[in-house]
Amino acid sequence: MPYCLIDIRQSILRSLAAVLTAVLTAVLAGAVLLLAAQPVAAQSRIKDIAEFEGIRDNLLIGYGLVVGLNGTGDDLGSAVFTRESLIGMLQRLGVNARDQNLDTDNVAAVMVTANLPPFARQGTRISISVSALGDSESLQGGTLLVTPLVGADGEVYAVAQGPIAVGGFQAEGAAEQVTRGVPTTGRIASGAIVEREIEFDLTALKTVQISLRNPDLTTARRIADAINGFTGLPAARASDPGTVNVTVPPTYSGDTVALMTDIEQLPVQVDQAARVVIDEHSGVIVMGENVRISEVAIAQGNLTIRITETPQVSQPGAFAEAGETVVVPRTNIEIDEDDERRLAVLPAGVTLQELVNGLNALGVGPRDMITILQAIKAAGALQAEIEVM
Structure with a gap:
């Protein structure tokens, strides 16, 4: 084969390799940007969401x-x-x-x-x-x-x-008290x-129980998986939504405190049920991030009735020969209905932010929002539990 053809083929191969390298670089950069754009779930230490049984006041x-x-x-x-x-x-x-x-x-x-x-x-x-x-x-x-x-x-x-x-x-005098x-x-x-100590030997424990402050099956399972991944052994098992049983590994035998110290520093993604907490006395509404709404139409309006009493006094003239003074009642009734608030449709699967934005767009206050949320729940369109304090 002539030398010039070999040189041309090598040049073409080098050009193709450069193009492929540029494409792969662009794809990887796009994937990195996509991952960075996705929200990262917040994680909490086991120390902040659970406590060890036996360590209590x-x-x-x-x-x-x-x-x-x-x-x-x-x-x-x-x-x-x-x-x-x-x-x-x-x-x-x-x-x-x-x-x-x-x-x-x-x-x-x-x-x-x-x-x-x-x-x-x-x-x-x-x-x-x-x-x-x-x-x-x-x-x-x-x-x-x-x-x-x-x-x-x-x-x-x-x-x-x-x-x-x-x-x-407290201070008081002859006529007043503060x-x-x-x-x-x-x-x-x-x-x-x-004067007296409560005897409890942590080093003698063969098993350790972890109690979740907010019992949840998913969170308990994640805690057990995090502990097993750290120790490299199937040492942890979630027995119920609020308890995780941990068997002390042989490497921590006689040093349970060190095991507890390592466990409480492990990060875990906490899961929570979709719940809406309502305080009707103060009008406070707290909604979790997992609250979802099915497609539903909402209309909200205000009807205001004003009744004004303006009595008038009727009396005879200054030079009238006869007559009497009479109080004539005057009542003014005004009905004001807000017609600017239209029927709004919330699409299926809206998030918490979209729900709040939709209700705020209707001009809904906290008191009316409580009633609306309860009505949505009664209609079966609220995928969350409502807890009234």
């Missing part, structure tokens, strides 16, 4: 006395429990006041509540809330005496004491000391 409650009030305490004549508690406390301190006529307004009976954090160790301080139990007017300036705080099992887990910080106040906030409740920051 425990509620504590106690009954105590607040002293040092400036005449705003309980009336010992009507608050019998305050009187008996005061007598019992004085007797434990060696003061016999059983047969005495106690008349003091500086003592109030209170209920003390607190949350015992998980894994709180002995000596840890926790904050408490104090609420008046009797007819005390204010707890401002009072000091809580030693109060045991018990759990649901009746055991004492903390002891509280200290000065109360009250956010509200109350700001709630002066009968207060708080003591770090006012209780933990």
Whole structure:
């Protein structure tokens, strides 16, 4: 074959290769732009949508006395429990006041509540809330005496004491009284000391249960898949919409805390049911992104009726020989019907944004929108659950 023909063929092949390279580059660039244009579903950490069973607060409650009030305490004549508690406390301190006529307004009976954090160790301080139990007017300036705080099992887990910080106040004079906030409740920051620990050994767990804050089958399945993909083992399984059971892998044996730390950082796409939440009292409407509407026609108009009473007085002239003054009623009735709002058609499968835009185009307010959404649901055109608060 002549050398010139070989050179021409190589030149043609190089040109074809360049054209193919340019086409593939354009196709790949278009695919990248198409993927970038598509919305990326938001993902949340497992830590933000679920919690591990066993890591929870425990509620504590106690009954105590607040002293040092400036005449705003309980009336010992009507608050019998305050009187008996005061007598019992004085007797434990060696003061016999059983047969005495106690008349003091500086003592109030209170209920003390607190949350015992998980894994709180002995000596840890926790904050408490104090609420008046009797007819005390204010707890401002009072000091809580030693109060045991018990759990649901009746055991004492903390002891509280200290000065109360009250956010509200009350002031009164001879003819007026002003109350700001709630002066009968207060708080003591770090006012209780933990005396008993709740034993719970995380390292001894062979299985870990994850509880979803918003139970959902799809989300639970995605959490299990994310954990299995991370560990490389079928360790997680969704047992119900709100629970995912995880078997501790051999690589994490004896180190369950490390497993929990790794699991709670895994990203998961959260799924949610189509739901419309309505608060009829305030007119608030909250709709999820999965709310869809079938093809439906909507018409909304306002009918306003105004009735105005303008009575007129009819009386005789200044020089009339006879006559009487008569009040003549005058009633004006006006009917105003808004005819500008036409029938609007929403196509099938409209999104949340399109639904809102369509209703706003009709000039629909929140109150009317609630009625329209309920009517659409009654017509079977709303593919969502309506929850009325």
